[in-house]
Amino acid sequence: MSVDLMPNRYRPGDAELSEREAELIARRDAVLGASYRLQYRKPVHFVRGEGMWLYDPDDRPYLDFYNNVPSLGHCHPEVNAAMAEQAARLNANTRYLEPRLVEYAERLTSTFPPELDRVVFTCTGSESNDLALRIARLASGGEGVIVTSYAYHGTSAAVAAVSPNLGAAVNLSPYARIARLPGPAGVSDADASGFFEAEVRAAIADLQRRGIGVAALLFDSIFSSDGVWIDPPGFIAGAVEAVREVGGLVISDEVQPGFGRTGAHMWGFERHGIVPDLVTLGKPMGNGFPIGGVVGRRSPMEKFGNTARYSNTFAGNTVGIAAADAVLTILQRDCIMESVLAASARLHAGLEQIASETPGIRAIRNAGLFFGVDIGLDSDSTHQRRGRALDVVNLMRDDGVLISTTSANEDTLKIRPPLVCQEEHVELFLRSLRKALVEASS
Template sequence: MIDEIRGSEPIVTDPPPIDATGASTVADRAFGVSGTATKLGGERDQNFRIDADSGDAFVLKIVNSADDRGVIDLRTQAIEHVHRADLDLPVMETIPTTDGEPWTTLIEDGDSYFVQLYSFVPGRTPSPGELSRDALFAYGESVATMGKALRGFFHPDARYDVLWDLRYASDFHAMLDQIDDEQRRATAERVLDRFEANVDPVFDSLRAQVVHNDLGLNNVLFDDDNRVSGITDFGDLTYTALVCDLAVVLANVLPRRDDPLSAAQSIVRGYVTVTPLEEDELRLLPDLVLARLAVRGIMHVREGANYEHNTTDVAEVWDSLIALDETGPDVMRQLLQAAALEGDVPYQRTDTSDLLSRRREVLGPAPLFYRDPVHFAAGDGVWLFDQDGRRYLDAYNNVQVLGHGNPDVAAAVAGQTRTLTTNTRYLHESVTTLSERLLETMPDELDRVLLVNSGSEANDIAWRLATAATGRDGAIVADHAYHGITESTASLSPKYWSDGTQPAHVETVAPPVRRSSHHWSETTERSEPMIGALDALENRNVGPAAFIFDPLFTSTGIFPPDGEHLTEMTDHVREADGVIIADEVQSGFGRTASNTWGFQEADIVPDIVTMGKPMGNGYPVAAVVTRSEILSTLRDGSGIFSTFGGNPVSSAAALTVLDVLEDEQLLEQAGEVGEHLHSGLAKLATEYERIGEIRRSGLMVGVELVSDRETWTPATDEAVEIVNRLRQRRILVGTSGRHDNVLKIRPPLVFENEHADRLLYGLDDVLASLGDDV
């Protein structure tokens, strides 16, 4: 119950039973101010605006009988201290009685009440949504300035217990059973449990002083330019952690903003220009904000005249708490730390529309995902967060194989960056250890590693190795394949060939599809396309240097191959003295779930293996693995070296990726979640004719969409629409294939069943909404 919470006595004590007529009488008799009183309301006190006959305005406060003389003196002395410390702070002034005293006493129905009169400060109370980022920045500055003005203020009653002091947030566990709504109760309990575990043990170690403790929009007024013009009501003044002032303001503003975390960043940026936040304050700030919201929500449960709030306000508080709890304190912490430290994560202040315009000016028509581009500011696991704090389920980005913001990789990169970063012509253990670890995952025939920076660079070098080793320059690639952006790898990427621009030294083949696929046929089973490709090269007097393929044929439309068929294709190439290059940039590092590398699924041994994207979980690092005799054809001739490739920082990132994949058994998890996702997609396929085929290996899933299953007409427009409608539901997937009609689902390997279910629910919703619109 509420009376079990420290500082609750003024809340459970009835407010003074004084009406406007009584207030006018007190103002006249005690303070010599004759005028009309208008009730302003209050949580536990009674507040009245007094419009004096002289034309001046004042605020009369009749204090709750639970507050004693020491508390009134604390507030009075604090106001006077602020005026002495900072003349520019627009704080109300205490008006003395006709006897020169700072307050008077009123007796009503046998109870005694202290009464004070204050100057009326001008301004308006805007809605949080009216405040621009600049206004929020200035608001943050004012909050910190108030804290600075109170620094050094002492009073014997400063440790007066106030229910709204966040040090007592855990006490509100006692009121949880009064919350009828199950989701609200569970959220509040989770937030308070986390507060008790994380904040309570260290609260007393935070910087502490007397703080206003309630600088929300009910007690702060703004001018026409939305700058702070007045600060009122010191009723929650107490000695507590300094950062509570900031937490209270954030909890007051965020519920009524469409961009809560972006707004929070603006306030924090303003605050730290006056008072930089210490490490522990930043670390605990999200828990303090969530706890304040939980306390507000719980207090709304208490009905009665002592605590009146409208239903809309109640819903906004709970909705905000639930949404921010779903976002999680870790992501909130990242965003607020970025705002407070600026130098750690720069260039994150621009509005999305402005940034899009600026980008077009300098990058031109560089492609972006989705019709409505997304402006991301943070990531955590399978979630990405935009500038407004909204979270998106990432079912697309295979680069972050361990999930966004992986703490182990971040720590490894930060630690090594602080220690040493240099090139690989110097000895460093991490470079050698990484190469050893990679070879441990490979067939014995592959015994050499060359570390580089990107998948394109790795494939470029693989192609150079193939041409040097064979003395030929013919290539065979899969239909609509993609292998990089360099001149040589672009020529090996039919995905980006314009009509009629197929290079003379390249031939394409269809992927070796499984017998269960609609695309399988007797012709492809006999590998005639590979024979035909080799013959076509020979007819142009071009000898085959290599067959390069992505083992899951991802860009072609995600076709996990028939192993026997793929083996036949590679055998034909070797018979023609060509080499086999497995491009593992998209399919490697456990994507197939049962093996580290995609080529292992087909039980073949390539001559060269390339890797990139997920190798550093977002940090640029890539590699080429091959046989020593192949590498020597290039290294012993013209030589080959990558200055930055395999530097100690990128090696530390890649080693950590290998460690986490093993320690957290992510391959096993990927297999289980992939099976769960496939099962759900199969059920959707029974309901929606547009789903023609589902192809999967581990957590690489392709959902081919067709206009109808008889003609198998690619449903390209439908696929584009589905991807964009999923984006609107904050679920990210892509498309693949020659006709862009295959939904490409390749989430981080930390994806779990609950995330798969969210994706399935969203896809079901979109497919149902699509109808005949497209």
């Protein structure tokens, strides 16, 4: 059975549209075409954003529990001011001396374990993962990349080819190998570490047997597109060791978990007590300004830097650095991670309570403010579960709350509010979810 790879989207006929919306969608389809999918059965249109809220043309507010780019909240005035001020003064590239570029690079790397003391900037998470693969292949001499079953690492050719989440229509690289995660395979926490290590060792053996060699184990440290599988802490340590034994690099994709989303740690890999060789950054780094990066150990980074001529016109430019610098300042100064822990604890407790009172929730997993909530009744088929999750998401959208779905079967609610989420927002969210679950079950 084939799963629609973006089930939560608008399809013609799905919803009653205003004439203005219908005309705009027709024009949109004509010029942007099929790559541009609209979220929700009935598309949303926003005209302004502020903090946790987005507003439609009728000034109706939508509570944003989905967007993980504006992690400090929509239209953060301090980030915007930093960006505007720098744009008015100078927007220059990294081939000129620029103290703030160096200072930000030092501040950023100081949030990592001391072994990870180098950074190269990029513009997007895809560019970060693409660059990390180039570095890993050069440094290791191998070509093989091991990823998880529903991993998504981005849009470039090299990265899409190691993103099984994109489905059968996007060919996997002949050098990609898949390691199954213990959680979705139903393996107990006690056996999780051994299971994942065995999966990775099998992939290594196959890559070695074919002379492909091992460039990297590449993983999102909260395995978000696999369905948010974060436990037990440390379950990836054996696999990491196995990859290192054969000279492969360990790449932690922190595009989603990074910059404090997990609350307990600045970087998702810290939950697992490992230190990667390369770490990739993106989404929330500039609160919406396109900036990303690869942070890494000196040896592979220098081997690449001394060999390949790498430059990226926009990456690390003065305006992007100003935005990212403001984001890091606010994240640290305002103790955002503490507030993430508080909000996520409240959200987790509220979800548990709903699950105990209302049918339709099968499991709740989270690290900080990234939640995966499996939807479905015991009597549901997988198809029904997917439909029910989609119903919940769209009922909530109609109720003015934004989330979406994830996981192999797309029956897991993907909940990842901006990190400035407060208790009042959590309560609003829980009320809406409870209502939607009841309605979806009726």
